[in-house]
Amino acid sequence: MAPSLPPPIPKTRIGGIPGVDRGRSLFSTERFGAGETIAIIDNPLLALPDDANMRTTCNYCLYVSGTIEFEGDVEAGPRTCKACTGCKAAVYCNAECQRAHWKLVHKAECRMFKRIKERTGKDWVPTPVRAVAQVMLLLKAGDEETVKAFGPGGTLESNVEGFKTDESLWGDFELQATGAVVYAGLFQSDETLKQAMEVLCKIQTNAFNRFDADTGQAGIYLHPSLSMVNHSCVPNAYITFEKRKAVLKAERDLEPGDEILISYIDHTMPRRARQESLRLYHFQCNCIRCKDDLNAYEVIQACGVSPGVKWLNSSSFQPDVASLVPAYVERSKTVPKSKIEEIHWKCMELTCIVQGDPIENARAQWELCKPLRDAQLWALDPLPPTILRIATMLGSNRTTLAKALPLHCFMALECYPFKYPASFTPFRVKTLMTIAKLLSAAGDLTYSGDLARYCDHEGVIGVLATADIVSLTEVILRLVRQNGVIGGVASWDVLFGTKEMLRDIGDLQERDEKDAAMVKHWANNLQDPVSKAFWENVVLKPITQLASFAIEIIEAELGGNKSLARK
Numbered sequence: 001m002a003p004s005l006p007p008p009i010p011k012t013r014i015g016g017i018p019g020v021d022r023g024r025s026l027f028s029t030e031r032f033g034a035g036e037t038i039a040i041i042d043n044p045l046l047a048l049p050d051d052a053n054m055r056t057t058c059n060y061c062l063y064v065s066g067t068i069e070f071e072g073d074v075e076a077g078p079r080t081c082k083a084c085t086g087c088k089a090a091v092y093c094n095a096e097c098q099r100a101h102w103k104l105v106h107k108a109e110c111r112m113f114k115r116i117k118e119r120t121g122k123d124w125v126p127t128p129v130r131a132v133a134q135v136m137l138l139l140k141a142g143d144e145e146t147v148k149a150f151g152p153g154g155t156l157e158s159n160v161e162g163f164k165t166d167e168s169l170w171g172d173f174e175l176q177a178t179g180a181v182v183y184a185g186l187f188q189s190d191e192t193l194k195q196a197m198e199v200l201c202k203i204q205t206n207a208f209n210r211f212d213a214d215t216g217q218a219g220i221y222l223h224p225s226l227s228m229v230n231h232s233c234v235p236n237a238y239i240t241f242e243k244r245k246a247v248l249k250a251e252r253d254l255e256p257g258d259e260i261l262i263s264y265i266d267h268t269m270p271r272r273a274r275q276e277s278l279r280l281y282h283f284q285c286n287c288i289r290c291k292d293d294l295n296a297y298e299v300i301q302a303c304g305v306s307p308g309v310k311w312l313n314s315s316s317f318q319p320d321v322a323s324l325v326p327a328y329v330e331r332s333k334t335v336p337k338s339k340i341e342e343i344h345w346k347c348m349e350l351t352c353i354v355q356g357d358p359i360e361n362a363r364a365q366w367e368l369c370k371p372l373r374d375a376q377l378w379a380l381d382p383l384p385p386t387i388l389r390i391a392t393m394l395g396s397n398r399t400t401l402a403k404a405l406p407l408h409c410f411m412a413l414e415c416y417p418f419k420y421p422a423s424f425t426p427f428r429v430k431t432l433m434t435i436a437k438l439l440s441a442a443g444d445l446t447y448s449g450d451l452a453r454y455c456d457h458e459g460v461i462g463v464l465a466t467a468d469i470v471s472l473t474e475v476i477l478r479l480v481r482q483n484g485v486i487g488g489v490a491s492w493d494v495l496f497g498t499k500e501m502l503r504d505i506g507d508l509q510e511r512d513e514k515d516a517a518m519v520k521h522w523a524n525n526l527q528d529p530v531s532k533a534f535w536e537n538v539v540l541k542p543i544t545q546l547a548s549f550a551i552e553i554i555e556a557e558l559g560g561n562k563s564l565a566r567k
């Protein structure tokens with residue numbers, strides 16, 4: 001039976017025919033500027049922490065134990081989630097969450113965890129197994145919303161026939177579905193197993209992986225209406241997750257009638273890698289990036305930057321990417337796309353070697369990327385993740401952190417503005433925050449006179465000695481806050497961190513009042529000539545100077561006689 005339609009989300013409509021072409025899609029019925037919220041969803045059908053974190057994450061609201069939260073300016077101290085006294089497996093941050101989850105699903109699930117403990121000695125099951133078991137228990141209880149989505153003829157697409165064509169995957173699904181039926185204590189008939197398989201296919205097709213690189217937390221999130229959003233490798237929208245909420249935001253300006261399109265995958269990878277990642281969704285993407293095999297620079301040239309994005313980018317390190325891309329597009333003609341694909345797969349293999357020497361791997365990746373480096377195509381994968389890997393290694397050690405700074409500045413100028421043209425996209429906000437944190441740490445070393453002991457790069461020492469590090473850090477923190485709020489990541493640890501750091505800067509006794517006043521003036525009068533001169537000299541100049549050292553630092557660090565190689 002063809003699936004019917006879930007209820008539309010306000011200010012949007014669902015169009016298209018189930019199972020025909022790209023099936024149903026979500027369309028905007030209003031105008032949305034870039035960065036504007038299209039919808040906030042707070043009633044998911046499924047919202048699970050991943051199995052590795054289910055003992056430290058509230059199983060209802062998804063609060064992570066030990067983190068600080070802000071409601072406006074009010075700070076809520078860190079809490080520890082407590083286990084359910086029945087199963088001792090699921091944990092909750094307070095009694096309210098425990099009650100809500102009990103009513104929702106845990107009443108039935110609690111017995112399941114006791115059964116799992118008796119049979120396996122474990123107090124957890126893999127996340128997909130738990131998700132299928134939850135849905136099966138809710139279907140058995142006749143839960144109206146679950147039946148509408150997952151029951152016979154329910155609203156969700158399953159792609160069952162597509163999944164069946166992959167024998168090995170189908171075999172894995174059978175194991176997981178059987179596990180869910182057994183643990184949920186359901187009668188193991190062919191009919192029940194078939195239903196559990198269909199539930200698993202529906203989850204695979206429609207659930208979001210709510211991965212948060214900050215906390216390392218992942219999990220499953222499913223809302224039947226939000227699942228109507230189709231994929232494009234040139235997305236005009238994106239979703240962020242804030243505990244039980246999913247926030248759908250416009251990434252470009254949207255007009256009434258536009259199809260809302262998000263990316264299900266990392267859409268900045270080369271084409272074959274994207275197709276491989278999309279295999280689980282059983283469709284051939286025919287967006288312009290895929291059809292014409294465009295790279296990041298060519299996409300910007302072909303699609304332009306929408307006016308709202310351009311306006312919001314005006315106070316970013318790279319305010320006008322569109323004017324810069326023609327030169328990159330020209331240079332990219334010198335590296336065949338098949339070569340870039342080849343480099344990508346070889347780098348992926350190296351990334352997957354868990355036991356390998358990380359420095360050796362980074363060095364090998366850097367070597368593989370030589371054709372991209374020679375053509376200065378810094379935004380094309382796998383060059384940015386390779387630089388990030390090296391920067392992360394340098395930044396995680398006090399003795400080398402000052403040298404991580406130029407690498408992050410370089411990525412903020414040369415990589416991410418072209419990969420993700422909107423300045424408020426989460427990846428770019430996180431990069432700014434990393435720069436602010438490294439600046440603050442390097443600033444401490446500078447003021448205590450210890451920098452030269454830890455950093456053997458004269459250029460970096462020189463820039464840090466002459467820059468107004470406090471003002472520079474304050475400006476970047478303000479950019480993080482501004483972009484983070486637009487980007488819809490207001491409850492991020494990233495943004496909580498800015499509050500603490502800005503407070504510390506405000507408390508500095510020895511700071512010249514004139515410097516503090518200048519930052520305020522800049523924040524309130526971005527376009528005035530004094531602010532522009534301040535931006536150029538105090539912000540952009542040191543960031544650009546630091547970035548200019550990035551490549552030589554990488555070469556030296558990987559070259560065999562410097563800190564990274566010595567570790």
Ligand SMILES: C[S@@+](CC[C@H](N)C(=O)[O-])C[C@H]1O[C@@H](n2cnc3c(N)ncnc32)[C@H](O)[C@@H]1O
Nearest residue numbers: 022023024157205206227228229230231281283
């Ligand atoms: C989360 S659902 C999206 C809603 C779906 N179109 C429906 O009618 O239920 C994901 C599925 O939608 C289809 N889909 C999503 N994006 C697509 C695209 N760009 N082209 C073709 N099919 C697409 C694929 O079948 C995919 O497995």
